[in-house]
Amino acid sequence: MSSDIAISVRGLAKAYTIRQAAHSATTLSEEMTNQFRHLMRRDKNEIFWALKDVSFEVNKGQVVGIIGHNGAGKSTLLKILSRITEMTDGEVDLYGRVGSLLEVGTGFHQELTGRENIFLNGAILGMTRGEIRQHFDAIVDFAGVEKFIDTPVKRYSSGMYVRLAFAVAAHLRSEILIVDEVLAVGDIEFQKKCMDKMKDVSTDGRTILFVSHNMHSIHALCTRVLVLDQGSTAYIGSPAAAIERYTQSFKTRQVTATAERPESARRGSGEYRFVYVQPVKQHFEPAEPKRFAYRVERRRGSLGRFYLSAQLFNETGLELAQMDGRLVGRWNQDADAVGGELVIRTPWLKPGNYRLDTSICTASGIVDMFEGAAHFQVGSVLPYPHTASATATALGAVFGDFDWRPDARLTVQAAPYEETVQSGTSFVE
Amino acid sequence: MPTQASFKRTTLRPTRGWVGLDLAELWSFRDLLIVLASRDLKLRYKQTLLGVLWVLLQPLLAAGILSFVFGVIADMKRSTDLPYPAICFAGMLAWNVFGSTLLKTSMCMVGNAALVSKVYFPRIILPFSTVGATMLDLAVSVVPMTAVMLVFNIGLRSPSLLLPVWLILLLMMSLGLGLAAAALTVSYRDVQHVLPIIVPFFMYASPVGYLALTVPASYRHVYFLVNPIASLIEGFRWSMIGTAPPPTWAVVYSAIIAVTLLILGAAVFRRMERRFADVI
Numbered sequence: 001m002s003s004d005i006a007i008s009v010r011g012l013a014k015a016y017t018i019r020q021a022a023h024s025a026t027t028l029s030e031e032m033t034n035q036f037r038h039l040m041r042r043d044k045n046e047i048f049w050a051l052k053d054v055s056f057e058v059n060k061g062q063v064v065g066i067i068g069h070n071g072a073g074k075s076t077l078l079k080i081l082s083r084i085t086e087m088t089d090g091e092v093d094l095y096g097r098v099g100s101l102l103e104v105g106t107g108f109h110q111e112l113t114g115r116e117n118i119f120l121n122g123a124i125l126g127m128t129r130g131e132i133r134q135h136f137d138a139i140v141d142f143a144g145v146e147k148f149i150d151t152p153v154k155r156y157s158s159g160m161y162v163r164l165a166f167a168v169a170a171h172l173r174s175e176i177l178i179v180d181e182v183l184a185v186g187d188i189e190f191q192k193k194c195m196d197k198m199k200d201v202s203t204d205g206r207t208i209l210f211v212s213h214n215m216h217s218i219h220a221l222c223t224r225v226l227v228l229d230q231g232s233t234a235y236i237g238s239p240a241a242a243i244e245r246y247t248q249s250f251k252t253r254q255v256t257a258t259a260e261r262p263e264s265a266r267r268g269s270g271e272y273r274f275v276y277v278q279p280v281k282q283h284f285e286p287a288e289p290k291r292f293a294y295r296v297e298r299r300r301g302s303l304g305r306f307y308l309s310a311q312l313f314n315e316t317g318l319e320l321a322q323m324d325g326r327l328v329g330r331w332n333q334d335a336d337a338v339g340g341e342l343v344i345r346t347p348w349l350k351p352g353n354y355r356l357d358t359s360i361c362t363a364s365g366i367v368d369m370f371e372g373a374a375h376f377q378v379g380s381v382l383p384y385p386h387t388a389s390a391t392a393t394a395l396g397a398v399f400g401d402f403d404w405r406p407d408a409r410l411t412v413q414a415a416p417y418e419e420t421v422q423s424g425t426s427f428v429e
Numbered sequence: 430m431p432t433q434a435s436f437k438r439t440t441l442r443p444t445r446g447w448v449g450l451d452l453a454e455l456w457s458f459r460d461l462l463i464v465l466a467s468r469d470l471k472l473r474y475k476q477t478l479l480g481v482l483w484v485l486l487q488p489l490l491a492a493g494i495l496s497f498v499f500g501v502i503a504d505m506k507r508s509t510d511l512p513y514p515a516i517c518f519a520g521m522l523a524w525n526v527f528g529s530t531l532l533k534t535s536m537c538m539v540g541n542a543a544l545v546s547k548v549y550f551p552r553i554i555l556p557f558s559t560v561g562a563t564m565l566d567l568a569v570s571v572v573p574m575t576a577v578m579l580v581f582n583i584g585l586r587s588p589s590l591l592l593p594v595w596l597i598l599l600l601m602m603s604l605g606l607g608l609a610a611a612a613l614t615v616s617y618r619d620v621q622h623v624l625p626i627i628v629p630f631f632m633y634a635s636p637v638g639y640l641a642l643t644v645p646a647s648y649r650h651v652y653f654l655v656n657p658i659a660s661l662i663e664g665f666r667w668s669m670i671g672t673a674p675p676p677t678w679a680v681v682y683s684a685i686i687a688v689t690l691l692i693l694g695a696a697v698f699r700r701m702e703r704r705f706a707d708v709i
Contacts, residue, residue: 006436016707028619080441083549085706087443096436098549106547109468111475116468123464124548175436 005095006176006207007058007081012090014051014076050076051087051231058224060095060175063198063208065218065239067246068228069317074211075180077228078102081209082178096175096207099126103180105165110154114145114164117153121168135171142193143167170197177201177208195221213316215243216394247315247353267369271301272360277310277342277373284376286399287383289345292374296338296360305331306362310342310373315353318397348399351380448699455551462554466561473562484569488525492518495638505639512581515670520637522570523665526563526596527603527658528628533559534607535624538615542709552702553695556611560600567596578670588668595665598687602658605690612701615709635659636666642673653679657686 051073058064066074079085081092082100107124108117118139122132132139140146143164145156153161179198198221202208212218218225218239225242227235235245263273275295284290296308307325314320323344325331332338342358356374360367383399393399474480492514499505500513509516534556538545541555578584614620634656636644641663644652653660653676660679667674 028617031617079706083441084546086703087441089443092441094439094441098439100548103547107544109472111472112468116471120464120468123461124544124550126458126461126550128460129464 004059005057005093006060006062007056007095007209008093009057009081010055010091012051012054012077012080012092013049013088014073014080014085015088016048016050017046049231051080054090054228054231054233056226056233056236058207058209060207061202061205062224063202063210063222065222065225065242066209066211066228067213067215067218067225067242068234071230072228073231074228075102076231078178078180078209078211094176097126097173098176098178099169099172099174100178101125101169101172101180102178104162104169108153108161108165111152113152114140114149114156117164118168121165122171125169125172126174127172131173139164139167139171142170142197166194170194170201175206177206179208179210181211181213213318215246215316219243266371268360268366270299271303271367272296272298272306272338273368274358274360274370274373277356277358277370279374279376282376283379284349285379285381285383286348286350287401289343290349290376292342292344292356294340294342294358296332296368298334298336302334303362303367305333306360306367307331308342308358309361310344310356310358312344313355313357314350314397315355320349320398321347346401348383348401349378350393350397350399351378353377444703446700447696450553450695450699451551455553458550458554461550462558463561465554465558469559469562470565481569484566485573488518488521488570489573492521495521499638503639505643509640509642509672511583511670511672515577515581515583516640516666516672517638518574518577519666519669519672520635520662522567522574522669523595523599523662524632524635524637524658525570526567526599527661528632529566530560530563530600530603531607531610532624532628533562534604535610535614535620538611538705538709539618539621545709546706552705553608553698556604556608556698559607560604563600574669583670586671588671588674590668592665592668595661595668598684599658599661599665601687601691602661602683605687605692605694608691608694608698612698612705615701615705631656631658636662640666640672641675653682657683659683661687 054073054077066077068074076085078100079102080087081094082098082102084100084102105121107121109120112120118136119129119132123129127135140149143160143166145160145164148156148160153164156164195217198208198210202221202223208221210218210221222239224236225239226233227242227246235242264270266273273296275297277292277294280291280293294308307330309325310323311319312321312323321344323342354376355372356376358370358373382393383401474483477483479486495517496514499517506513537555537559538552544550544555545552610620610624635658641649641652641659660675660683663672663675664680666672
């Protein structure tokens with residue numbers, strides 16, 4: 001029975017000590033002054049539990065997705081399982097070799113050639129030189145960089161760089177593969193290639209643990225999904241149910257954020273506070289302007305000038321846009337109350353749930369940070385003149401306002417864009 | 430594809446206090462050690478005009494200056510029949526093994542921060558991988574050393590067989606200090622600033638540009654006690670060009686210090702390494 005288990009996690013916990021920003025020492029002298037201060041009056045170091053009592057088991061050959069809001073502990077979990085950092089409490093059994101891919105191209109060196117980097121990166125990921133030699137041709141072929149294999153990677157385009165890096169990792173022969181959000185790179189064709197490769201890996205009987213914000217790939221790849229919420233296991237089960245659960249938790253978070261948090265619990269110096277930020281309707285269509293009525297009131301003191309700002313998030317927690325009042329010249333002077341309307345004309349939003357955070361700021365800092373100030377839904381009336389299959393709108397976080405216009409004059413001088421090695425120019429970030 | 434039953438089980442648990450080295454694991458990562466060492470070598474002289482010539486020039490120039498300052502200006506030549514440049518050069522080679530290993534190991538964790546925070550491997554591989562570059566430097570310097578010995582007509586003799594012993598002891602000492610420095614640098618970058626001051630200071634406190642014989646006899650005991658590197662450099666030079674050997678007691682003392690430092694350094698490193706990924 002136990003021979004089917006690939007990963008067994010029991011009561012896993014990880015604590016980080018957070019020091020007050022002003023007290024975190026990076027030099028010895030700071031540390032000494034801090035220690036001295038410690039003696040004088042006991043500073044309390046805050047302990048933050050990134051993970052608490054997480055237990056689960058993964059069978060061999062399963063592809064397990066891990067989803068959760070930002071800060072839910074996904075990355076910490078992967079780091080512990082791949083032994084980069086140590087747990088504070090609990091126990092983990094891993095059956096077989098573990099390969100982890102938390103970043104594409106870890107250890108790649110700009111000055112080294114593609115060939116040298118394959119060996120370097122392979123060894124860093126835990127392959128022996130024999131294994132790398134054995135897979136070398138397959139790696140080069142998968143990445144499609146035959147011609148440039150002896151060119152330093154600093155001359156590669158970013159696409160080539162990423163492809164080469166992923167190709168090395170894709171040929172890792174470990175029994176357990178831990179992958180963090182790396183499919184979010186490269187062009188669509190390459191992403192598809194990677195997805196196929198991951199499916200191959202799992203049909204091989206190897207086990208994959210996979211973190212992503214992309215529900216699409218979670219659904220397509222995983223056989224089971226683990227939902228993390230504030231460091232604990234919120235749910236583990238089928239992908240559909242887990243994704244549903246996760247989107248639900250997104251909504252409940254919205255409600256708690258707005259309704260249950262008292263004004264005093266909000267961050268900021270507090271001279272002014274948002275009283276409300278109210279969408280004019282609960283339900284907008286993708287292309288229509290989203291309007292919100294707001295009211296700000298003075299609680300104490302005065303500020304001189306201040307401005308309002310807002311951030312828009314979609315339901316995966318992705319920050320879509322920042323609406324900073326300074327950019328449109330909207331400064332407010334001290335007054336007992338300020339009211340008005342926030343209009344967001346673009347981007348065109350995809351169907352789903354959205355959250356708006358608003359803040360009151362001055363040049364010197366934040367006065368009121370109103371997280372989850374407003375929530376609204378966007379319906380499914382597409383902003384385009386024609387319809388197509390679901391694949392036409394499957395990708396991207398927002399809808400683009402675009403057209404493919406033919407223009408005869410441009411046809412003549414059309415220079416095909418080709419990805420080439422450019423000497424002297426670095427394309428790599 | 431191995432059968433299901435053959436999968437090796439690894440159990441992860443929180444560790445506390447002092448831990449030993451997992452030699453079996455280190456062995457399984459030997460390829461990484463080789464690859465990292467060869468990376469350092471390849472990167473070393475990329476985009477330099479003179480390339481590997483720097484390895485030859487650096488100790489030659491340093492020895493040249495030392496023999497001018499100590500041999501000509503301070504006129505310490507009287508203490509020996511041997512040519513002064515050969516004395517300085519032999520001292521410089523031995524010193525470089527110590528000094529450059531110490532400096533390189535102390536920087537290796539911070540220099541590879543991206544690796545440390547993104548992938549697992551026994552962390553101690555990084556400091557050990559820097560030794561490769563130092564050893565190659567030494568191997569390359571054998572060329573000018575041979576030239577110096579030919580010019581001054583010094584032949585190899587039986588003490589030359591002890592050369593590896595001096596090198597190993599120097600490496601142990603510098604690695605021990607380097608491991609502790611590397612681990613400390615992760616939390617406190619001060620170490621990066623302090624070492625480049627201390628290391629040259631110790632070079633002048635060591636018999637690199639002069640012979641330990643020139644230290645007044647009444648101080649010589651204290652000299653060898655305070656500076657355990659001294660007897661090793663003297664020993665290296667004795668093996669290489671036949672200057673006076675260091676006193677046996679001083680060599681034994683230095684060997685004990687070298688072993689102790691290596692063990693202590695590794696222990697400090699192992700104790701602090703579990704925080705590396707969180708702090709670096």
